[in-house]
Amino acid sequence: MRKHRFLGIVLVAVLAFILVPFAQAQEKIVKIGSLFPMTGRAGLYGLDSVDAAEMAVEEINAKGGVAGYKLEFINTDSKAKPADAVRIAKRYIDEDKVHFLFGVVSSAVGLALTEVSKQNKKIFIGTDHASTQLTVDKFQPYYFRVSNNTFQSMAAGALYLKELAQTKPWTTIAYVGPDYAYGHDQWNELKYNLDRFGVKYKIVGEYWPKLFAPDYTPFITSIIKDKPDVLISGLWGGDSVAFIKQATPYGLFEKTLFCSPDAGGNYEVMSATGAELPLGLVLSARHHNNWPDTAANKEYVQKFFKKTGRYPTYAAEGAYAGILAIAQAVEKVGNPDDADKLVKALEGMKIQLPEDPEGFTSYIDPATHQIVQVQAVGVTVANDQFPPAKRMLGEWKIYKAEDLLPPKEYIESKQKK
Structure with missing residues (x-):
């Protein structure tokens, strides 16, 4: 009897050893690699962006994710320095195998990262920086911005x-x-x-x-x-x-x-x-806590306050919007690895955001990949x-x-x- 019990325990252990890694390998993940600054004068923007992005990820994953995938969000302090951001982005792509680059606060960093995005055909969702050069002069197909530009x-x-x-x-x-x-x-x-x-x-x-x-x-x-x-x-x-x-x-x-x-x-x-x-x-x-006076904006502001104990800067809403855009694109395509199909899904995308007044829905201009907003x-x-x-x-x-x-x-x- 003891021998049978021992063999049973061994069998369970062996099966766990074999099946757990298999189950983990089968878990489908959309990896999002962000590069927000967490220190210095731009640090609050980074902190708010990370908190808002995580809030959106939690909301989406709580509903089962998108197209059978769960979202995974990671951030590394870019210190608002282009050279640091480029180094981090290359590591994200080569080692972490992210599906999307995400952020950033400074336009100087954004202009550096759009080149990395272009070279690697990796979609870069711009959430805060505003230089128009990214959607006009330096336009490239794998860059999209989800907050208004200058x-x-x-x-x-x-x-x-x-x-x-x-x-x-x-x-x-x-x-x-x-x-x-x-x-x-x-x-x-x-x-x-x-x-x-x-x-x-x-x-x-x-x-x-x-x-x-x-x-x-x-x-x-x-x-x-x-x-x-x-x-x-x-x-x-x-x-x-x-x-x-x-x-x-x-x-x-x-x-x-x-x-x-x-x-x-x-x-x-x-x-x-x-x-x-x-x-x-x-x-x-790019976002106001007290305008528009809509239920959606009030809910977003209060949800952020409940999570963090502070009211959001505009950077937060840009990051929140970026996660929603990624989720909507992956849901439509069904595969986060097909960058070219994701580009098509993002072009012209309509996305209802907290900053939209009644009767208007933000959308991404297919020609410039710039979001269009009131x-x-x-x-x-x-x-x-x-x-x-x-x-x-x-x-x-x-x-x-x-x-x-x-x-x-x-x-x-x-x-x-």
């Missing part, structure tokens, strides 16, 4: 300034932005759109601090000296916060209208500045419903998605260069 933001900003000129006339304009692709794209695209919409203006200054600059005082004093009616800011994240905090004691925002159409309205700016944030600044971002521009007003912020945006102006796209001739002229 052209769309600057088109919205130009339309806002055109309307403003009719009620509060202005003539002179200046720009402050980071001295790399993202900053230069914004300024060039704002000027292009002001010209396109027939707005008359005179440039009185351009200021180019380095990314993550510690001291903006020399730029602030120069701006005050140049006396622009409107100051356009292309700064983002911690740089926006630092600039606003350093400029406030100089009374800059009482002397000029401050307008930051792409990243200035990010929740991080509100939460980091509290009651110090001046009223009446004209700002926008944009809202607001003004800072007193609002303490999203602590620690004491200001949020209000007095919204809403701009139609199709009105913000670059004209066909603009795209063609850029791609010919």
Whole structure:
């Protein structure tokens, strides 16, 4: 009897040894390799992006995954450095065998990674960085962006300034932005759109601090000296916060209208500045916690808050959208290994997102692989419903998605260069 029991135990152990690895090998996984920064001024964007992506992965896997696959999300700190990101991406592809590259925060990193994506025919889902070059000048078939780009933001900003000129006339304009692709794209695209919409203006200054600059005082004093009616800011994240905090004691925002159409309205700016944030600044971002006032947006914001204990920056919604896009594409194709079919599935994809107002659904433009979305521009007003912020945006102006796209001739002229 003991002998039989012993043999039974041995048999069970042998079967477990054989079958468990087999079962694990049979488990079907979609691997997503992300490259978000987790430290420095861009660290909060990375933290929010990872938390939101994991939230979306958990939701999808809880429902059984997609096409028989479970999603697996991994992140490595890119430190917002192109060289580090390229090294990590190559490891993801060669060793981890990821199906998708995912992220990133900095456009400089995005421009480096799109080359890796192209060379390896590995789909890269861009979730946050906004340089238009990735979907126009540097367009390649394996790159898709699921948050708006600088052209769309600057088109919205130009339309806002055109309307403003009719009620509060202005003539002179200046720009402050980071001295790399993202900053230069914004300024060039704002000027292009002001010209396109027939707005008359005179440039009185351009200021180019380095990314993550510690001291903006020399730029602030120069701006005050140049006396622009409107100051356009292309700064983002911690740089926006630092600039606003350093400029406030100089009374800059009482002397000029401050307008930051792409990243200035990010929740991080509100939460980091509290009651110090001046009223009446004209700002926008890629997602707002308090707009649109829809059930879907409220549910997303509260779900993120419940998971993390904080309200999301716009980077979070971009990462959330990226996971949903991957899931929808894999569900349609049924195979995460067929990159070319996944490209076709992503082209023209309609995807309902928290930032979509009632009656509109975001979609990916097949020609540029850029998501097409409505944009809202607001003004800072007193609002303490999203602590620690004491200001949020209000007095919204809403701009139609199709009105913000670059004209066909603009795209063609850029791609010919």
